[in-house]
Amino acid sequence: MSSTYEVTDSAKPHLPGESGVWMFIIGDVLIFSLLFSVFVYDRSQEVALFIEQQQLLNQTFGLVNTLLLLTSSWLVALAVHGARTGHLSQARGCFVLAILGGIGFVVIKYFEWSEKLTADLTIETNNFFMYYYLMTGIHLMHMFIGIGVLVFLWQCVRDAEFNTQGMGVLESGACFWPLVDIVWIALFALLYLMR
Amino acid sequence: MGRLDSGDGIVVAVWTWIGFREKFHYATAAILIITFVKIRFVFLDFMELRTAPWPLRMAFEVWAIAACVTLLGLYSLGV
Numbered sequence: 001m002s003s004t005y006e007v008t009d010s011a012k013p014h015l016p017g018e019s020g021v022w023m024f025i026i027g028d029v030l031i032f033s034l035l036f037s038v039f040v041y042d043r044s045q046e047v048a049l050f051i052e053q054q055q056l057l058n059q060t061f062g063l064v065n066t067l068l069l070l071t072s073s074w075l076v077a078l079a080v081h082g083a084r085t086g087h088l089s090q091a092r093g094c095f096v097l098a099i100l101g102g103i104g105f106v107v108i109k110y111f112e113w114s115e116k117l118t119a120d121l122t123i124e125t126n127n128f129f130m131y132y133y134l135m136t137g138i139h140l141m142h143m144f145i146g147i148g149v150l151v152f153l154w155q156c157v158r159d160a161e162f163n164t165q166g167m168g169v170l171e172s173g174a175c176f177w178p179l180v181d182i183v184w185i186a187l188f189a190l191l192y193l194m195r
Numbered sequence: 196m197g198r199l200d201s202g203d204g205i206v207v208a209v210w211t212w213i214g215f216r217e218k219f220h221y222a223t224a225a226i227l228i229i230t231f232v233k234i235r236f237v238f239l240d241f242m243e244l245r246t247a248p249w250p251l252r253m254a255f256e257v258w259a260i261a262a263c264v265t266l267l268g269l270y271s272l273g274v
Contacts, residue, residue, distance in 0.1 A: 015251065016243040022251065029255075033262050040266050044273025073241045080243075171243075178241040182234050189230040194223050194270070 016080075017172030025179050028142075032183050035138075039131050039190060046127060051195060053128035056121060061112045062192040065105050066184060072101030073181040076150070079157070080174045084167060088157050095154040098177070102147040109140060132191060139183055146180045149173045220274060224267060231263040 015022070043050045075098040082090035113136075116122075116129075123133040153173045156166055235256070239245040244252045 013248040014243075014246050015248055026254065029258060033258070033265075036262070037265055037269060040269040041272065044269060044271075047273040070237075073237060077241045077243070175242050178237050181241070182237050185230055185234055185237065189226050190266075193226050195220050 017175045018168060021172040021175055025175060028179060029182075032186070035135060036186060036190060039135065040194075042127060042131070043194070049126060050128045053126060054192070054194075056116070056119070057132070057192055058112060058115065059192050061108050062188050065108050066188050068101045068105050068108070069181045069184050072098045072105075073178045075101065076174050076177045079153070080170060083157050083162065083170055088162060091157040092154060095150055095157065099147060099150045099154065102143060102150065102177075106140070106143055106147070109136065109143075135187055135191065139180070139187060142180045142183065146177050149176055223270065227263060227266055227270070231259050235259050 075094040079091040079094035079098065082088065082094060113133075116132075121129050123130050150173075153170055156162060156170055159166075238255050238259075239252075244255055
């Protein structure tokens with residue numbers, strides 16, 4: 001076990017990761033907020049169409065993916081805690097499971113998109129499916145980046161020399177994954193559940 | 196806890212305003228509110244904003260309330 005990194009005073013504020021990463025996260029959150037607002041506004045102009053087309057989505061896929069991402073985010077939080085307290089084997093295991101959760105999401109998304117494309121529902125079908133492919137596509141790009149980041153973080157904690165200096169990098173990378181989760185939670189509500 | 200109470204107050208105020216509108220789909224409003232409560236817990240606990248410097252935490256708290264209220268308002272245009 002290498003050196004540990006404790007946030008000894010729990011009352012003292014602690015910025016997880018680098019401030020630059022947070023600027024990126026805030027920018028991403030604002031861009032997605034704008035996209036969500038435009039979607040809900042456009043939906044209000046064609047409510048009947050959006051509700052009718054929404055029936056063609058598979059809510060089970062959406063729900064399973066929500067559970068996968070929530071669990072995956074929780075595992076990343078556990079991994080960071082494990083690395084911080086010197087439990088590197090716990091951190092490694094949690095990162096592997098989180099990566100598998102992310103891959104599971106992508107596989108389900110592949111089946112979901114295949115199902116839609118087979119039924120001839122494309123980005124050009126109507127406004128609902130334009131937003132569906134646009135928003136889930138942008139989210140999927142974040143998923144690929146996020147899985148890449150998780151693999152990198154897993155490599156970091158595999159290093160027996162992992163120490164305090166590495167914690168900043170670990171926290172910075174780990175902050176990105178829950179962002180992907182947050183965006184999906186909102187997308188699930190807007191695309192699959194909103195009536 | 197005080198911040199949570201003020202956030203709840205805003206949600207209740209929006210809910211009451213919504214209540215005056217006819218044909219409003221309460222289930223969708225509830226889904227949106229629950230969604231942002233869930234999002235709030237993800238950024239507080241999984242992104243560790245609960246122990247982050249207050250300006251950063253406050254920025255996300257304000258964003259969650261503003262985004263939820265905005266989406267509820269835009270949604271109400273179509274009912």
